[in-house]
Amino acid sequence: MMKNIGFIGLGIMGKPMALNLINRGYKLTVFDINEEAVREVAQAGAAAAESPKEVASKSELTFTMLPNSEHVKSVIFDENGLIEGLKAGSIIVDMSSISPVVSQEIAQRLAAHQVEMLDAPVSGGEPKAIDGTVSIMVGGKEEIFAKVEPVLQCMGKDITLVGDHGSGTTAKLANQIIVNVNIAAMAEALALATKAGIDIEKMYEAIRGGLAGSAVLDAKVPMILARDFKAGGRIDINAKDLRNVLATAESLEMPLPLSGKVAEMFEELIEDGKATLDHCGLVQYYEKHHQIEVGKGGVAHG
Numbered sequence: 684m685m686k687n688i689g690f691i692g693l694g695i696m697g698k699p700m701a702l703n704l705i706n707r708g709y710k711l712t713v714f715d716i717n718e719e720a721v722r723e724v725a726q727a728g729a730a731a732a733e734s735p736k737e738v739a740s741k742s743e744l745t746f747t748m749l750p751n752s753e754h755v756k757s758v759i760f761d762e763n764g765l766i767e768g769l770k771a772g773s774i775i776v777d778m779s780s781i782s783p784v785v786s787q788e789i790a791q792r793l794a795a796h797q798v799e800m801l802d803a804p805v806s807g808g809e810p811k812a813i814d815g816t817v818s819i820m821v822g823g824k825e826e827i828f829a830k831v832e833p834v835l836q837c838m839g840k841d842i843t844l845v846g847d848h849g850s851g852t853t854a855k856l857a858n859q860i861i862v863n864v865n866i867a868a869m870a871e872a873l874a875l876a877t878k879a880g881i882d883i884e885k886m887y888e889a890i891r892g893g894l895a896g897s898a899v900l901d902a903k904v905p906m907i908l909a910r911d912f913k914a915g916g917r918i919d920i921n922a923k924d925l926r927n928v929l930a931t932a933e934s935l936e937m938p939l940p941l942s943g944k945v946a947e948m949f950e951e952l953i954e955d956g957k958a959t960l961d962h963c964g965l966v967q968y969y970e971k972h973h974q975i976e977v978g979k980g981g982v983a984h985g
Contacts, residue, residue, distance in 0.1 A: 685834065686710050689742030691735055691758055691765075692779070693720035695914065696805065697748035699813040700778075700838045702727055707837040712741045735759070739768030744831065748778045751923055752785040759789060771797035776831055778819075780804045780859070780920070782927045783849035784934070786822065790848040799827045802848060804855035805839060806862070808902070808915035816840040820858070822850035856931060859924040860942050862916075865899045866965050867945045873907065873977045874969035883977060884908060903963035907977055912960040912967075919958035922949035 686709060690701040693715040701724050705711055711729040714737070715721050725731045732738045735758045739745060745765060749755050755777055759765045765775065775793060777786065777800065786802040793800045801823035811817045819839040821828055828844045835842050845854045872895075876886050887904045890896065906912065925946040932939045948968045955971070957964055966977055 685743045685830070687712070687741060687743050688834065689713070689732075689738035689745035689765075690724075690729075690748070691715065691738055691745065692748035692754075693717060693724055694748065694750070695809050695917070696812045696817075697746075697778075698724060699809070700746075700748065700805075700815075700817070701729065703815045703838050704834070705729055709834070709837070712738050714738050734763040735765045736763045736768040739765040739770075739773065741768075742773070744774045744776065744834065745769075746776050746778055750779070750920060752779075752781040752927075755779050755781055756785065756789065760792070766793075766796060766798075769793075769796065769798050772799075774799045774801070774827060774831060776801045776803050776835075778803050778805055780855050780924050780927070781852055783822075783852040783856070783931060786852045787849040790823070799824065800848070801827055801831060802851040803831075803835065804851055806855065806858050807839075810902075810915060811840075812838075818858075819843070820845050820851045820854035822846055822848050822852060822854075853931070856924065856928045859921065860928055860939070862899060863921055863925060863945050863949075863962060863965075864941045865897060866903060866962055867941075867948065869900055869903060870907075870963070870966040870969055870977075873904070873966060874973055874975060877975045877977045878973055903961075906961065906963050907966050910978070912957075912964040914959055914961040916962045917958065918949055918952055918960050918962050918964055921962045922946060922953060922958075925949065 688709050688711050690711055690713045698720055705728045712732050713724050713729045714732045721731050790800040801821055803819050803821045805817040805819050807817035817839045818841040819835055821844045925942055928942050
């Protein structure tokens with residue numbers, strides 16, 4: 684049983700996931716450029732490292748949870764990166780949402796150093812990261828997955844080996860299409876109902892038990908009604924995911940018009956200074972263009 688674990692990336696998702704591992708008795712060595720996040724996790728029992736190299740030197744298994752492909756490659760391969768401290772037979776599990784092409788490239792480069800890798804992005808947002816019930820979609824070798832699965836079970840609930848390297852990240856891209864197009868459809872519906880002047884809260888209660896009901900609807904409508912856009916899934920991170928979706932689709936010569944439109948909407952919100960809001964803040968795209976504010980009263984403004 685692997686007890687010495689590294690964790691790099693203590694952001695919205697990574698920090699609560701690392702804390703769950705500590706609470707389950709694992710010995711963690713952690714690193715993040717956010718020193719406050721490192722201090723908080725260290726106070727819970729982790730050892731703080733000064734570099735990814737130091738994390739690797741003390742860990743049999745290292746998790747990375749980082750914003751994008753370049754961050755992951757930098758943490759692994761740059762000076763003082765994981766690659767400088769990893770021992771043969773070590774395992775890296777990248778839980779970031781990155782390009783499948785990059786996941787496959789990293790796995791190949793690590794294999795040359797006799798280091799194994801799984802790509803294992805997650806879905807569920809901050810609440811599920813906190814309570815340890817994120818969904819985890821995994822790509823890599825079956826025998827490596829079997830070794831790591833007991834540790835993954837401390838952070839997630841529905842854990843599935845999808846296929847070989849890159850399969851987990853591809854499944855996450857599919858997940859992000861469904862989530863973000865769903866949020867856009869929900870925001871469009873709320874905007875229409877607001878413009879028509881009906882009570883949004885009553886409309887939500889009327890439709891949530893039918894076919895339009897969804898986890899997205901139940902998670903995000905209450906946030907919108909409360910004007911609570913504190914990020915569980917940030918607009919800029921989801922925009923990055925959709926850029927990866929569109930790049931992957933382009934490589935497959937496959938146009939994705941819905942994903943493309945939602946990506947454009949996210950980019951406009953980023954330009955408007957809303958990058959750090961929760962992705963349900965997409966409703967503000969419609970509010971801006973139709974001079975309305977979605978709220979409990981269903982009153983249109985402007």
